[in-house]
Amino acid sequence: MTLFWISTVGLVIVAVVLLAMTLNSKKVNKDEQLRDELNKAFYKDRLTELEEEANEGLVENQEDLIDDLKQSLLDDIPHQDKVEKTSLSPMTVLIPSVALIVVMTYGMYMHFGGASKVKDWQEVSGRLPELSKKLMEGSAEPMTEDEMQDLTLALRTRLHYQSNDSTGWLLLGRIALANRDVTTATDAMENAYRLEPEDADVKLGYAQALMMSQDEMDQNRARGLLNSLLKSEYVDLRVLSLLAFDAFERQDYPAAVRYWSVMQRMIGPEDSRYEMLTRSIENAQAKMGEPIVQGKSVAVNISVSPNARLPQDAALIVSVHPADGSPMPVAAARYPLGTFPRTVVLDDNNSMMEGRKLSSLEGLIVRARIDSDGNVATRDGDWYGESQLAELGDTVELVIDQQY
Template structure:
């Protein structure tokens, strides 16, 4: 921050010097010299003319004319150097108001149209980076607000510009990107960290998770290769099983998804609270597998999702608009699997979505095992615009459980 203001002062000083310098080096003396030289040249030319006229007998009083010409030359000499110097001193006093005017104009225009507030916030965020990082890593699970997450991202980006070889910083930025569902940032940061510390299992696991959220097939293949590599290690992180099952299920490879989920069950044991959730995921995959084997054996009925939506006290319901409810996979993918619009009524309100609300025919709502629900009050009727819309989302739940959403955030 200090460097910024020092830089502005230096630029202003250079500008003032370029404007004021001519005032301390006035041109009056040079102009007087030029006029004197011009008069001498004129005097010399006029003498030559008089000589020619005298020889031609045109003039009779040549000496008198020469005397008058000399007198005119003397009369046109500048009054005195003292007067010239006094005039220059008066001009020099203009330097002070010019400097004041330039400083007032420069900083005044910057105050009106510049980004001094953003610059100050940027400096503040950078100074708060250690505190925000400590809060993020707090084992008590203190949740950062959306603004704190944005500040932490900005601070990390700034710090990494100065220390680009800080692998830990890149990992932290990548994980923040994952938490914010910013896939591009997550992949870029974690790829940088992986290049700095190759074959680090923890970094590879985070990177593979980010790559699985990408729609690019090359990224998906890379994630699969990394997870297969991690699966061959002596100590396998339980998240590897989960990510491999997730990839297999999304690819429609239900046999492999069941294999990995059962492998994860064997690792955690029946006493773990996650065991029952994994069992439901296995049952869902098994139903899809049975349907693939014999499509006519049963009519695939969708499981309805009951959603109760409430508003926080600060939300003002607009006079016009709609309520948009969307269901996503539990990983928080931005692309909804099912969605529906409802008129704005009195809150809280309860709605039900099922397979008829699926966005894509080939991917039904009932094909998911775990979901999350988002709700938004859309004010302009355009789904693609979200400015100033209020929204909220549920915690991840199992398909078939009731969802509860509180609309309490504003874009």
């Protein structure tokens, strides 16, 4: 605000200076000088004409005419004392004009310029760190509607000047999602995704916004983003929840049951959400008109020994084998190394053998290996781990703590 008022004072000063320059100009004197020069030129021309007429015999009283011409020239010269009495001092006009400029400028701004709103806007923008911290950390008292509006305004202001702030766009998109503002949410998440296309949180937020759209192409793109997240570092419950809800809305009840079942295995029966997921599964089963055979996938919780040294460019390979320990996997998947501990889910889509699905196994063993060179045939120096015997539908615990 200080800069704003300084700039307005500067503009007013410029206006006053221009006015003073105009009042101090010698326009009147220049007009009189031009008039005198014009009268002199007219007088000389008329003398020349009278002389030519006298030579031609057209004029007999040449001297009388010259006297009349001189008198006319004298009558056209204004009296100096009269001019001095009627002329106004420049300061007499300048002072009231300056006062009028200042009063009209600031008076009209205070009335029509929304000065109070600008002040409130500046104060809200200054509270951005405080409001953001309250939203992200989650205080005992939830944010009021006015605080959410203030946070949105402050974010929009910041993003106007810092359009490459992906975190700001993500936060604005989440607020819009909470307010069911589809247009703002989609635009904000799209900007965040454009800046950070590989960030898992940004992908998930963009998928959430696209899921709210009524456009089939937007929804298909959201499904693509969610499916890519299933193959990333770990499975986020929100990804499975969105896929389950979308499948249920599209009346793909088997897929909805599969996703909800995986969520149950990931959170365990002690979680308060377990019963809610059970009711969702039962609702989908009722829609199908027949019972569903659950347990068609394997959720694997993977951790790494503190002694293991993992290259940054390595990859994680997870494979499911029959209970007899056969080296040939029935299903397998490859993931970026990411962080640990993490959870991955394998189902029939990861099956490796023609005619034999993961869901056909009665017992299984899960193996995980950190592939350091990108060649699955070489294992020298790679770290690996193996689970205990498990059944389809179990949540498998696995620790990578051995080295070839």
